[in-house]
Amino acid sequence: MVDITVAGGQVERGEEILTDEALAFLAELQERFGARRDELLAARRERRAEVARTGQLDFLPQTREVRDDPSWRVAPAPADLTDRRVEITGPTERKMTVNALNSGANVWLADLEDANTPHWANVVGGQVNLADAVRRKVSFSAPGGKSYSLRDDGRLATIVVRPRGWHLDERHLLVGGRPMVGALADFGLHFFHNAAELLARGSGPYFYLPKMESHLEARLWNDVFTFAEERLGIPAGSVRATVLIETIPAAFEMEEILYELREHASGLNAGRWDYLFSLIKYFRDAGRDFVLPDRNAVTMTAPCMRAYTELLVRTCHRRGAFAMGGMAAFIPSRRNPEVNETALAKVRADKEREAGDGFDGSWVAHPDLVPICKEVFDAVLGDRPNQLDRQRDDVHVTAAELLDMKSTPGEVTEEGLRNNISVALQYLASWLGGNGAVAIFNLMEDAATAEISRSQIWQWIANNVRLDTGEVVTADLVHRIEDEELARIREALGAEAFDAAPFQSARELFETVALAEHYADFLTVPAYERID
Numbered sequence: 001m002v003d004i005t006v007a008g009g010q011v012e013r014g015e016e017i018l019t020d021e022a023l024a025f026l027a028e029l030q031e032r033f034g035a036r037r038d039e040l041l042a043a044r045r046e047r048r049a050e051v052a053r054t055g056q057l058d059f060l061p062q063t064r065e066v067r068d069d070p071s072w073r074v075a076p077a078p079a080d081l082t083d084r085r086v087e088i089t090g091p092t093e094r095k096m097t098v099n100a101l102n103s104g105a106n107v108w109l110a111d112l113e114d115a116n117t118p119h120w121a122n123v124v125g126g127q128v129n130l131a132d133a134v135r136r137k138v139s140f141s142a143p144g145g146k147s148y149s150l151r152d153d154g155r156l157a158t159i160v161v162r163p164r165g166w167h168l169d170e171r172h173l174l175v176g177g178r179p180m181v182g183a184l185a186d187f188g189l190h191f192f193h194n195a196a197e198l199l200a201r202g203s204g205p206y207f208y209l210p211k212m213e214s215h216l217e218a219r220l221w222n223d224v225f226t227f228a229e230e231r232l233g234i235p236a237g238s239v240r241a242t243v244l245i246e247t248i249p250a251a252f253e254m255e256e257i258l259y260e261l262r263e264h265a266s267g268l269n270a271g272r273w274d275y276l277f278s279l280i281k282y283f284r285d286a287g288r289d290f291v292l293p294d295r296n297a298v299t300m301t302a303p304c305m306r307a308y309t310e311l312l313v314r315t316c317h318r319r320g321a322f323a324m325g326g327m328a329a330f331i332p333s334r335r336n337p338e339v340n341e342t343a344l345a346k347v348r349a350d351k352e353r354e355a356g357d358g359f360d361g362s363w364v365a366h367p368d369l370v371p372i373c374k375e376v377f378d379a380v381l382g383d384r385p386n387q388l389d390r391q392r393d394d395v396h397v398t399a400a401e402l403l404d405m406k407s408t409p410g411e412v413t414e415e416g417l418r419n420n421i422s423v424a425l426q427y428l429a430s431w432l433g434g435n436g437a438v439a440i441f442n443l444m445e446d447a448a449t450a451e452i453s454r455s456q457i458w459q460w461i462a463n464n465v466r467l468d469t470g471e472v473v474t475a476d477l478v479h480r481i482e483d484e485e486l487a488r489i490r491e492a493l494g495a496e497a498f499d500a501a502p503f504q505s506a507r508e509l510f511e512t513v514a515l516a517e518h519y520a521d522f523l524t525v526p527a528y529e530r531i532d
Contacts, residue, residue, distance in 0.1 A: 016131070031175065033220060066256050081266055081322075088109070095140045098140050117432070206266070210274070211244070214253055242324065244269045247274070254315040273446075325363065424454050424514070457514045
């Protein structure tokens with residue numbers, strides 16, 4: 001038996017999750033697949049170095065046969081995944097679990113990744129909540145006495161779990177003395193405890209796969225699924241995986257990714273925030289043609305974003321897979337109806353564009369947005385569960401169009417720089433404190449949006465970008481604005497709440513990933529070293 005050690009502390013009901021049998025299964029996953037994960041991460045670095053050297057990225061000539069073969073399709077969808085017109089996202093904390101299942105959305109993306117700080121208590125506690133949710137016995141009582149329980153007057157959302165990306169480790173689980181792959185830990189615990197139970201209840205083990213950069217990474221996931229099904233006696237093909245196309249290299253391999261996962265694939269998602277982060281990260285040192293304007297100015301109608309989303313719909317429907325739209329991150333305010341009116345109009349327009357383009361459904365971050373998204377997709381779908389019949393043969397996207405960042409309208413402003421700094425500092429303070437999904441300026445921020453904020457600052461400094469005020473973005477300017485924005489945050493929160501939060505640590509972390517000479521690929525990697 002492979003040696004596995006639990007290095008984390010006690011978590012309430014953790015013994016129900018970290019059983020000897022479950023840990024042995026995790027150890028097997030790590031032993032079989034951990035080294036391949038390491039090789040694929042090395043391949044990422046090599047590919048990025050080549051792109052930095054050549055400034056080129058294109059569709060792969062060695063996989064042209066897969067793209068040109070019209071005959072293959074992904075496996076048919078199970079019954080509870082045929083209609084995905086509204087999906088709500090959120091971390092697996094207990095109150096969110098109840099509210100998401102009750103929200104009226106078709107799917108709950110149970111997020112163990114960007115909306116979840118991987119404190120050991122969150123990692124294990126999230127698995128406890130998932131196990132209870134699958135068995136329909138999850139409830140929550142707030143400190144003030146309000147209780148939350150599952151509705152019995154309507155359908156509950158189908159659970160689709162998002163494990164961590166391949167790049168993250170889980171240092172509280174040691175296999176052979178080394179941290180195991182976080183993605184395998186998240187997948188393995190949920191699959192071990194819930195796959196058979198989900199199937200018995202007429203559903204199945206469904207997953208969202210984040211931050212992949214190649215079809216070889218999809219092949220690894222497919223091998224993990226096949227092994228897990230065989231090892232636990234789960235019928236082959238029970239797993240269904242939706243892949244987030246949220247990196248620029250993955251956008252050039254959409255068909256190949258679906259092909260590798262075809263026995264387990266369900267669809268692709270336009271993960272817009274991480275995709276923007278990936279564009280900036282991948283071409284951060286490629287010159288001014290690859291410098292984007294303020295984050296809030298980059299909409300889904302920008303030419304490079306239109307190319308990406310239309311290619312995704314065409315690719316999915318050609319292969320019988322669902323095309324899922326991006327996040328509506330707005331958080332409605334009960335205090336400011338004017339803000340709501342303007343923002344909800346933008347949400348509606350965004351969803352109308354997606355439904356009109358052929359997407360089969362879309363994401364929201366708040367239960368109050370479920371009715372809007374549902375109304376928009378109902379108007380297009382009618383009684384149909386999806387738009388798989390809409391092939392989008394009119395779409396022809398080139399590599400140049402995917403990489404056309406230069407044509408994005410907008411400018412780099414002092415307001416945009418301030419927003420990036422403030423959002424990053426507030427988000428990182430919350431993340432370090434254990435909360436990975438944070439409402440800031442009426443938007444639900446997660447790790448992806450913090451990545452955009454700090455990556456833009458790094459790129460603006462590296463390219464001597466001039467703001468609308470005439471000032472050039474420098475580290476000294478960022479330090480000055482940090483001081484000013486932290487003073488504003490302190491005033492808004494109050495001195496006691498501000499001093500109780502880890503803002504100093506957040507500032508140190510922000511400067512490490514935004515101002516250092518060498519760019520850190522993911523801010524969550526150094527951030528992970530600062531938490532329990």
